[in-house]
Amino acid sequence: MKNKPVLQKPSQINRAAAIKRPASAGPTASAEAAIGKIAPARLAAFEILTLVGEGKGHSDELLHSPRMEVLSPEDRNLTTALVMGVLRWQIALDARVRGLLQRPEQRLAEPVALALRIGAFQLLHLDRIPAHAALGESVELCRAAGQPHATGMVNAVLRKLAAAQKPGQRVFESVAAFSERLGHPQWLVERWVAAYGREAALKICEADQKEPAQGSLFRETGGDLPQMDDGSRLVAELAAVAMPAAKTVWDCCAAPGGKTLILAHRLASAEITATDISAKRLAQTEARFRRYAYAERIRCAIADATTPSGDQTFDLILCDVPCSGTGTLAGNPEIRHRLKPEEFTRQAARQRAILSAALKRLAPGGRLIYSTCSLEPEECERVVENVIAGTDTHQVQLEDSLLKLAASGTLKEGADLTAAVRDGCLRTLPGLQNCDGFFATVLEAGK
Numbered sequence: 001m002k003n004k005p006v007l008q009k010p011s012q013i014n015r016a017a018a019i020k021r022p023a024s025a026g027p028t029a030s031a032e033a034a035i036g037k038i039a040p041a042r043l044a045a046f047e048i049l050t051l052v053g054e055g056k057g058h059s060d061e062l063l064h065s066p067r068m069e070v071l072s073p074e075d076r077n078l079t080t081a082l083v084m085g086v087l088r089w090q091i092a093l094d095a096r097v098r099g100l101l102q103r104p105e106q107r108l109a110e111p112v113a114l115a116l117r118i119g120a121f122q123l124l125h126l127d128r129i130p131a132h133a134a135l136g137e138s139v140e141l142c143r144a145a146g147q148p149h150a151t152g153m154v155n156a157v158l159r160k161l162a163a164a165q166k167p168g169q170r171v172f173e174s175v176a177a178f179s180e181r182l183g184h185p186q187w188l189v190e191r192w193v194a195a196y197g198r199e200a201a202l203k204i205c206e207a208d209q210k211e212p213a214q215g216s217l218f219r220e221t222g223g224d225l226p227q228m229d230d231g232s233r234l235v236a237e238l239a240a241v242a243m244p245a246a247k248t249v250w251d252c253c254a255a256p257g258g259k260t261l262i263l264a265h266r267l268a269s270a271e272i273t274a275t276d277i278s279a280k281r282l283a284q285t286e287a288r289f290r291r292y293a294y295a296e297r298i299r300c301a302i303a304d305a306t307t308p309s310g311d312q313t314f315d316l317i318l319c320d321v322p323c324s325g326t327g328t329l330a331g332n333p334e335i336r337h338r339l340k341p342e343e344f345t346r347q348a349a350r351q352r353a354i355l356s357a358a359l360k361r362l363a364p365g366g367r368l369i370y371s372t373c374s375l376e377p378e379e380c381e382r383v384v385e386n387v388i389a390g391t392d393t394h395q396v397q398l399e400d401s402l403l404k405l406a407a408s409g410t411l412k413e414g415a416d417l418t419a420a421v422r423d424g425c426l427r428t429l430p431g432l433q434n435c436d437g438f439f440a441t442v443l444e445a446g447k
């Protein structure tokens with residue numbers, strides 16, 4: 001923490017992006033001096049969180065952008081911990097801070113709220129950061145951002161927080177209380193309580209506040225298999241086992257390509273077509289594929305899955321549709337802050353369009369896997385029910401496929417997915433299964 005602050009060099013301070021000073025903020029000297037007192041990791045975290053808050057980037061991209069290259073490995077680690085931690089705990093941190101304000105209803109300027117969040121997160125969640133560093137540098141962040149008038153308040157609030165007792169034992173906690181304690185919007189958690197019950201919703205929230213789960217489901221990992229979440233891999237393994245003799249396969253929403261790689265690895269004699277609507281994401285996917293010899297059989301093309309060109313049909317289609325991503329909040333903490341309840345209706349309309357168009361390309365007797373990383377029934381079961389109603393496509397129960405994965409040794413011995421099957425579909429829940437929340441179902445076309 002005592003390293004010379006790399007971002008202090010004027011050429012490397014992205015003031016336009018983060019340390020914005022309103023014209024009314026007075027002479028620049030105190031802001032310049034404040035920047036010099038802030039450790040590079042905190043300055044970088046402040047900058048990245050500002051951009052995320054303004055909707056100008058995703059945490060994952062920004063944490064892997066060139067701005068991070070000027071930092072030492074230790075500073076990069078601390079920056080990542082601060083960014084991901086603040087995004088995961090923002091709702092709970094804001095609630096704690098609000099309770100310590102003289103006027104809890106007052107609206108804080110965004111840079112002030114952010115300096116408070118960064119300080120509060122370190123005080124409450126990072127054991128190895130001395131309180132004086134967390135507190136003092138939050139005050140300097142506030143000053144550096146052109147908010148010198150708020151430094152006294154930031155100092156006072158964080159002092160009170162540092163001195164506060166830890167919350168007492170909980171006898172019973174309402175959904176509202178655990179949503180706030182675990183940094184989730186209450187409206188979202190209430191949806192999960194309705195769909196999966198209170199205990200499951202609590203476990204999901206707890207899992208979302210930790211680093212993404214390390215894989216524990218599969219016997220074979222690493223080597224020439226892609227790195228991916230176990231839930232995501234399980235969907236691809238289920239797709240492969242659903243039609244092992246498939247000669248033609250279409251992955252219609254393929255980027256970043258993790259599931260396509262599993263399909264190519266498992267279906268050694270299939271011709272695989274991977275398409276995506278995003279040219280940028282597909283280019284990154286193709287670059288990824290070049291690292292795997294068995295991916296040579298994958299043909300990539302940009303295509304909108306709602307209006308695919310040509311008239312080719314496929315034995316097997318993977319329809320891993322774009323979705324709200326509510327099953328992936330551990331790795332994508334900011335989703336919870338951006339999401340609005342009306343989003344699910346918009347997502348479901350797009351998902352129905354993709355699934356209907358993809359089903360038209362299924363060969364007679366062919367199989368299609370529809371999957372999402374959403375926990376919301378509107379994007380999962382409801383989409384499938386709606387699209388296949390009145391057609392000769394039917395759902396295939398997943399239990400047999402799971403047994404095949406166990407019998408072939410793909411799953412680790414003892415891996416128990418009994419609780420991850422609901423009504424014949426896969427439904428993993430963070431905290432209940434050791435992976436992200438995925439939904440998947442197998443559909444079979446009439447013959």
Ligand SMILES: C[S@@+](CC[C@H](N)C(=O)[O-])C[C@H]1O[C@@H](n2cnc3c(N)ncnc32)[C@H](O)[C@@H]1O
Pocket residue numbers: 232252253254255256257258259260275276277278281303304305306320321322323354
């Ligand atoms: C959930 S991601 C797919 C993840 C991928 N299957 C994997 O496992 O790595 C959804 C993808 O769908 C793409 N997409 C969104 N709308 C699309 C459309 N209309 N047609 C094709 N792809 C689309 C997005 O660009 C995104 O890459």
